Amino acid sequence: MKVKGIIMLALVSFIWGTSFVAQSLGADMLPPFTFNGVRCIIGGIALLPCIWFLDRSDRKGERPKANYRRKDLLIGGLACGIVLFVASTLQQIGIRYTTAGKTGFITAFYIVFVPVICFFMKKQTGLQIWLAVGLAFVGLYFLCVSEEFVLAKEDMILFLSALVYAVHIMVIDHFTMKAPGVKMSCLQFFVAGGLSLPVILFSESPKLSTFVPAIGPLLYAGVLSCGVAYTLQIIGQRYVKATVASLILSMEACFSVLAGWLVLKEYLSPKELLGCLLMFGAILIAQVQLPSKAKVVELEGEEVS
Numbered sequence: 001m002k003v004k005g006i007i008m009l010a011l012v013s014f015i016w017g018t019s020f021v022a023q024s025l026g027a028d029m030l031p032p033f034t035f036n037g038v039r040c041i042i043g044g045i046a047l048l049p050c051i052w053f054l055d056r057s058d059r060k061g062e063r064p065k066a067n068y069r070r071k072d073l074l075i076g077g078l079a080c081g082i083v084l085f086v087a088s089t090l091q092q093i094g095i096r097y098t099t100a101g102k103t104g105f106i107t108a109f110y111i112v113f114v115p116v117i118c119f120f121m122k123k124q125t126g127l128q129i130w131l132a133v134g135l136a137f138v139g140l141y142f143l144c145v146s147e148e149f150v151l152a153k154e155d156m157i158l159f160l161s162a163l164v165y166a167v168h169i170m171v172i173d174h175f176t177m178k179a180p181g182v183k184m185s186c187l188q189f190f191v192a193g194g195l196s197l198p199v200i201l202f203s204e205s206p207k208l209s210t211f212v213p214a215i216g217p218l219l220y221a222g223v224l225s226c227g228v229a230y231t232l233q234i235i236g237q238r239y240v241k242a243t244v245a246s247l248i249l250s251m252e253a254c255f256s257v258l259a260g261w262l263v264l265k266e267y268l269s270p271k272e273l274l275g276c277l278l279m280f281g282a283i284l285i286a287q288v289q290l291p292s293k294a295k296v297v298e299l300e301g302e303e304v305s
Contacts, residue, residue: 011232014252015228017104018220022220024099026217026218035092042219080188084189091165095158105279105280106161108283185230253276
């Protein structure tokens with residue numbers, strides 16, 4: 001069963017990584033709020049059949065019935081949707097000016113931001129995490145800073161997007177035990193899509209003809225990246241420990257670079273490639289579970305005996 005979970009999570013990271021290509025293509029065809037709004041609504045619709053299937057299984061007694069308060073589901077979906085709206089909008093604006101590979105790696109910086117947020121929330125943060133943060137900042141420097149030592153505007157936008165995505169992860173962590181994940185995800189997509197509608201109607205005003213060439217990227221980013229990938233993640237993590245799952249999912253950054261190279265013919269300089277490697281190394285360091293002191297003492301005692 002563990003192999004089954006690993007395969008599912010690897011597929012999730014592949015979908016999320018390659019979706020940066022769909023976003024990059026979509027950014028050339030549609031304004032950012034239009035692409036994200038339609039994408040989120042498609043993602044919410046894609047999850048409706050999954051919710052129906054799960055509810056049907058609950059009614060038949062095939063699964064343990066989940067106990068939750070509707071209030072927690074509504075608050076969680078609303079909070080996640082608002083934060084997702086901000087994060088995805090910043091990302092979609094930033095990706096218009098840079099490559100899919102760089103977007104993937106800078107977005108992956110959320111994995112390091114999360115423990116930093118935990119520190120300010122007075123949760124324990126070890127030396128291992130600070131090492132990862134420092135290494136990631138060096139990698140970000142090589143990846144994004146020009147010869148004049150100034151971060152490009154688009155990279156700063158993506159940097160802020162990664163920070164908001166870290167907040168999104170913390171919000172989900174708060175509500176994940178209070179509401180069913182698939183339903184909360186579906187609700188957050190409809191909230192994020194709904195928040196985009198006023199800007200779409202009164203500011204961007206896209207024509208119907210502009211949607212025709214963007215159908216492919218919209219469906220990939222909506223159905224696969226939002227709907228299918230999220231569902232596979234939930235199922236896959238039933239069989240794999242959280243630390244292992246996060247490592248597998250962080251491979252989305254590598255898939256984004258590979259997809260950008262294969263599909264968009266994008267090129268990264270040696271300096272940028274070094275930055276990518278350092279950031280990926282930071283992601284790995286942040287996710288590796290080191291044994292506690294108590295565990296080390298226990299193991300040493302067993303060796304002595």
